[in-house]
Amino acid sequence: MGRVTKTLLGLTAVGALGWLAHDSYQAWLKRPVWSELVVPSALAQARQFDFGAYRLDWRGQGFSISAQSNPEKTLWAVDGGFLAAGVGHAEVEEHRGALFVDERRQVLCQQQSLESFTQQGERLTLRGHLQCDDGRVSGYALILQADGQRGVSMAVAVDEPALNRLYLSWQSEADEAFYGFGEQFTEFNLKHWRLPILVQEQGIGRGLEPLTTGANLNARAGGDWWTSYAPVPHYLTSKLRSFFSESAAYQVFDLRAEDKVQLEVHASTLVARIYQGEDPAALIEAHTSVVGRMPPLPAWTQQGAILGMQGGTDKVREVLNTLKTADVPVSGLWVQDWVGQRTTTFGKQLWWSWTLDQQHYHGWPALNAELNAQGIRTLAYVNPFLVDVAEKGDDSRNLYQEALKADYLVKDHSGKPLELLNTSFSAGLVDLTNPAAHAWLKGVLNEEMLAQGFSGWMADFGEALPFESVLASGEPAELVHNRFPELWAGLNRQVVEESPRRDELFFYTRAAYSRSPGLTTAMWLGDQMVTWDRHDGLHSALIGLLSGGLSGFSINHSDIGGYTTINHPISNYHRSEELLLRWMEFAAFTALFRSHEGNRPDENVQPWSNEVTQQQFARMGKVFAALADYRSTLMAEASTRGLPLVxxxxxxxxxxxxxxxxxxxxxxxxxxxxxxxxxxxxxxxxxxxxxxxxxxxxxxxxxxxxxxxxxxxxxxxxxxxxxxxxxxxxxxxxxxxxxxxxxxxxxxxx
Missing domain, CATH: 2.60.40.1180 (Golgi alpha-mannosidase II)
Structure with missing residues (x-):
């Protein structure tokens, strides 16, 4: 996470209000775009259409869709106008992984006619026209296709190519709760909320004060209640309804009305799915049959703690000896600083160049062999960014210069590589839409990481592709942005699948989108604060696990103790001993039991800090290991049905x-x-x-x-x-x- 927090002193209340007015509330104040439906007299009478295993009941001004096997249960329904379109322009600014969308609506088409139903076997097409406020008229089509027992697929398109916004509306009930939408960290039931779906940095604080305001005023880094590394345009409801938008475009679910849902999509077409199932598990199974499912983790990951630490060979040996004396079951050692450490304004960070730092981890082959002999596997860290290590001076390869020379980096509109600011340094982003760059980076991970004997790794980032990027594939960056985490996970999955050691390897990602369950091998919840709250602390990790699991993120976990530590003149945020002990208890009943030092290790209580933390780490590590057989059955279920462990x-x-x-x-x-x-x-x-x-x-x-x-x-x-x-x-x-x-x-x- 790239974040800088400085003093609030000298910043005026006027400036704060200006920022809030422009950024935090700009999206919230947008209103739904409802349409008015006109139906010719020939279609005013009720009628019924059977297509495959499903039925559409037309009522003259609206319709409902149900399974023929259970006609009493409505899967999806509209009452009056259900489609509008328009022309819009969005200014999207990327700032250290956070995205700020300033949407300007220019034309709206809210007068809808419905003029025909056409049936071809299991396909039913509804056609009509949209009248726009600038006088233009566009035809549209809504196509419904039976999809076996899974449900109904839907496609929406308008004829006028200039229309680049769709507003699809449907019915809900006042007491209907909406769950899912990928990882949502603050709210579990999203009824009455307006929810953008945009992969991005989750922020620091996300509503926790005064931290959020301070982070926003300094670096626009505070985030909001809805910001997430892994949002998904998919939900389940308490009425056992489920909907999935397959679009990769920026989109917004507006659930504020008591009786309606509106989906705003920044595109002229939409493909979506309406699932059917008799219970929540059946709906999850239907969804994951589309987006993919996560395989069981290697057995060694379930036998104890994956210890996250930094400091080099000597520090690793010292801490492991301490924990061995305390009888802590350690199954893995995660040395994220295998590439070397650097100190930034945010704390201790890494050199983003994926080669072993031979000085920091001197005698690595011997250390790795020693750990393996004790049943401890080693894990590394990578991300899709590269920094120039010329100033570091002792790396065997300068991967940034290699990628620059080969033209493998994401560019700006002038044709130059984009330099993306993290904290106090900038980095280039490998263009994963370029097959040659994809193959090169995959080779780097094999040659420089797997060759060092690692059995797992954190595949970090993936959420920060700017909308102004120019990509090798020629695709608009705004349509690749949400998919970029899928490209990144897919590259790492290929590294696993193509390795002769594939049965023992796994990686975990934080950024994700709809089809990530079929691409990643595990997830983690990103960078929570070292706090208790449901904005950005321990409680938010629980909510994120629960919501994400409903969208297919079945094998997921959090950093034990949280990650983000802040030194601040008004309020410090440091990990307490009590928080660490309680987070260990929570993590023992999730998919992985993995600790993290945090961004400021020396200012956080660590599992090895004292006798109390060591004893608790040992105790909860043993509880976690005692659940290995049970979790094995759950992971098998996740791989075949998509059900989450948590x-x-x-x-x-x-x-x-x-x-x-x-x-x-x-x-x-x-x-x-x-x-x-x-x-x-x-x-x-x-x-x-x-x-x-x-x-x-x-x-x-x-x-x-x-x-x-x-x-x-x-x-x-x-x-x-x-x-x-x-x-x-x-x-x-x-x-x-x-x-x-x-x-x-x-x-x-x-």
Missing amino acids: RPLWLHYPQDPASQAPVPESFMLGSELLIAPVLAPDVTELEVALPEGTWVHLWSGQTHQVNAADKVRTPVPVGEPAVFYRAGSAAGQALRETLQAQGLITASQE
């Missing part, structure tokens, strides 16, 4: 009051374990909403008979987050027995 209660108990919390504070690991992590400081007990039935408390073995809307009060001492399993659950009982055998549940707890 799940909202709503996925399994859609009608139970326990699943109706506006902001979730608990989650399921698979279908068998319910976890309520501690999400605030100084908490010694929790009231946990459990679905109706009989539940067993993991640590005490106490059984609770729960009625609808009941809450169970349970103690949560450090090391014992609130964990329950259904009475009779084989997975729950197996976990309890394993922890008892390891001495992690003692007789005094029972």
Whole structure:
């Protein structure tokens, strides 16, 4: 994450209000573009059209779509006008990975006629015209195609080539909750919100004050409640409806109206899908059959902690010896600074040139062999940027100069390589639309990274392609921007699949878009603050896991303890011991148990900092390892059905009051374990909403008979987050027995 935070002193309130008026609220104040529908008398009568397994019921001024097998359940419906179009121009500014969209509507076409229905087998086409406010008229077509048991595919297009905006509207219900949309970190139910879908830097603070305002005033870096590395134009609702826009263009879901949804797409065509399923799991399965599914992780990743640290060979040995003495199960060592460290205004960062720093990690082959002999795999770090290492002076290759000479970097409109500012340095971005550049970078990762014996790596970034970029493929950058993380994940996936060691390799990405589940092998949630809150802290990580899992991000995790540390004259944000201990508890019940030092390692409490953190790291690492067999079954399910490992209660108990919390504070690991992590400081007990039935408390073995809307009060001492399993659950009982055998549940707890 490229961020600089300086003092607020000297910045005026007028300046702050000006920034907010132009940037934060410019998009929010945009209104939906509704259309008025005119229907000729010949179509005024109700009629029915069957296409494949589906049915369209026309009511004279609107229609509904349903499966013929269940005509009572509406999959998608409109009432009156459902399509408008227009001409717009968006000024999109990229600033250190954040994007600011200034949309100017120039022409609107809001008078809609519907003039014909044409059926050809399983395809039904609706045609009519749009009347624009500048006098022009354009034909349009909406094509519905049966897609087997999965649902209905939809295509929308207008005839007038100058129209570059579509506004598609459909019905919703006042009490209908909307979930998904990729990783959303602050709100879980998106009803009543206006949600842009634009891959970008998530920001620092995202509403947490005074940090967000300070970051915005200094570097426009604060982000907003909706900014996300991994948004997806896909949702599921509490009424078991699901919709997916396949467009890569900038688009906005407007869910503010009680009875309507509007999708604004910055394009003249749209391909979308309406899924059908009898429960939430079936809808996820339908969606992931389109976008792809994530494979199971290598078994070694599940046996303990992946320790993230920096500092070179001697520091690695020192810390590992400390953790070995504390009996911490370590399955991997993630040395992100394998390329060497540099100090910037943001803290400790890396030299973005993907070759081993032989001085920083002296004797690397011996160290790697030593670790492998202990059952510890090593992991690296890469991203699609390159910096000129001439000033560093000791690299065997200057990859930036190689890429520059070969014309492999993204360009600006003058034909020069774009220099993209990160913190206090700039970098070039490899043009992944160029097949030669793609092949070259893939070769670099093989020759310089895999050849060093690494078994995994963080494939960082991918969210920052500027709209003003000129690409080798000739495609408009605004249509590649959201897809760029898919290109980056696809390159890394090829490195894995083409390696003779592919069964032991994996990588994890943060930036993602719709089809990333079929391309990446794991994800992480990006750069949370070292705070507790749901704007940008621990609670936001939980919400991000839950929302992302509904859009196919089934194998996901977070940095233990968070990442972003800020030194600020008004308020410092440093990782506390308590936050680190509680984040360990949360992470033990996710797909990976991986720590991160953060951007300012020396100012954060670390897993090895003292006896308390070491003991907790050992304890929760063992809890994580005890769940390996259970997670293995869940990862197999993820690869075949697309279901996430970490799940909202709503996925399994859609009608139970326990699943109706506006902001979730608990989650399921698979279908068998319910976890309520501690999400605030100084908490010694929790009231946990459990679905109706009989539940067993993991640590005490106490059984609770729960009625609808009941809450169970349970103690949560450090090391014992609130964990329950259904009475009779084989997975729950197996976990309890394993922890008892390891001495992690003692007789005094029972």
